[in-house]
Amino acid sequence: MRILLLRTWLTNIGNGFIDKGAKALLEQAAPDSTIIEVSGYPNISAERKAKGEIGNISNVLGVPQIRNGSPDIQDRMVNIADFVDADVAVLPGCILYEFALDAYHDLLKRLNRRNIPIIFLGAGGGNYEAGTQRYVRKVIDSLHSPAIITRDQTAYDCYSSEFEHSFSGIDCAFYISDWYEPPTSTNDFVISAFDRAEETNFTTELPVIRPHHNPFMKPHEGAVKNLIWGQKNQEYFESENIFMSDTLEDYLFLYANTDVTYSDRIHSCVPTLAYGNKAMFDFKTPRAKLFDQILEEDITEGPVRLPEQVLQDKKEKQINQVKDILREVVG
Incomplete structure (x- = not known):
């Protein structure tokens, strides 16, 4: 099995702990698989350029962002994921809100068109406001993603019904000590x-x-x-x-x-x-x-x-859930 691990961006060191924790989790859930790590930094760079410096400031201030810089730059930005063959793609972390999904949405749609299923792993949101929930559901509906494992119960309550397979789990970075x-x-x-x-x-x-x-x-x-x-x-x-x-x-x-x-x-x-x-x-x-x-x-x-035993029990339960999901989604 070839697993495409869609990393986020190391501008925040914590994202790296999520990505490497996700890799450690996947290695235990699918020990015979090949895990291909690809960064999402090209996507976030393009999105920031499209929204311009004002877009970045608006994110800090908590007001809606608009694309006022180079709106077509996502179409021109190359991501290595487009050049890699895979059986499944995994996107981990705090990605269930506009800031992250805006950057990744175009790439996820391209993976969809290639019939590569997408699993959200250890997923959570930056917020759970009504407008954010509407936006996230719209993106999920456009992707036909088969599975989600959330990192908090609120994310599970908000979005689990949108997926065929769902599980209320823990944050991927809890696996960092395995990495x-x-x-x-x-x-x-x-x-x-x-x-x-x-x-x-x-x-x-x-x-x-x-x-x-x-x-x-x-x-x-x-x-x-x-x-x-x-x-x-x-x-x-x-x-x-x-x-x-x-x-x-x-x-x-x-x-x-x-x-x-x-x-x-x-x-x-x-x-x-x-x-x-x-x-x-x-x-x-x-x-x-x-x-x-x-x-x-x-x-x-x-x-x-x-x-230690509480952590180990939670981790093992989630590893087994990932095994089951991969078996169902990939075979």
Whole structure:
């Protein structure tokens, strides 16, 4: 079986944890398969260009975006997925909303025309507002996708009826510890990963390391976006023990070795939990519903740890669901 894994884009380091976690999941569900990873960065680049800089700012401000730059650029942008033969395509992550589906929709339709079934894996939405739900259902209807495994119950409740096969599962990044086992640190430390909100007040005697999850864009963007992000970026660069890298493994080293992670980034907390360490999430977002799928304690109230057996049981159940879906969809 040839599985086309449609990655998103590493402008957000957490997306990489989702993509590699999805790969680890698929390797266990279909060990004899060939997994072909293809980036969606060409798609998001084209979409951003089509909407122009104003389109990017409107996404930050939460207002509707319009294509006011180069509206035909998606037609001219090459994606390697168009050149690869596959039995099935898998799109993982937080893609059930306009920002992600706008970028991927044209490619997904082309895969449809090639009779390559599309599975949404560990899927969730940026929000679940009525307008977003209408948009997502319209896209799903246009694709005739056979299966979805969601990462939170709200996504399942909203969209499972649109698919022949559906399962309420967990986020793909919980499999990241199956993809990479970091070495043990010689130093003890705590992580404070806040690149959107104010840092949580906490007390520790350990050194505090501060990773940034947008190393390729914020905090390096130009004057237009810095009208909004500039002050926050400046505060970050004035902090102690700041960290950014161009490899997932460096971030995973930190999350696998931290005593506690405090963060406004979901995918700082998820890998921390996956490696058996404590995490606290401090940010208001509907995306945080994914924690309800796997934690009994409230991760927003204080540091929590995910019991190893609970995680293993959830992961095995989802692996079996993926096996069943692949058997039904591909044969």
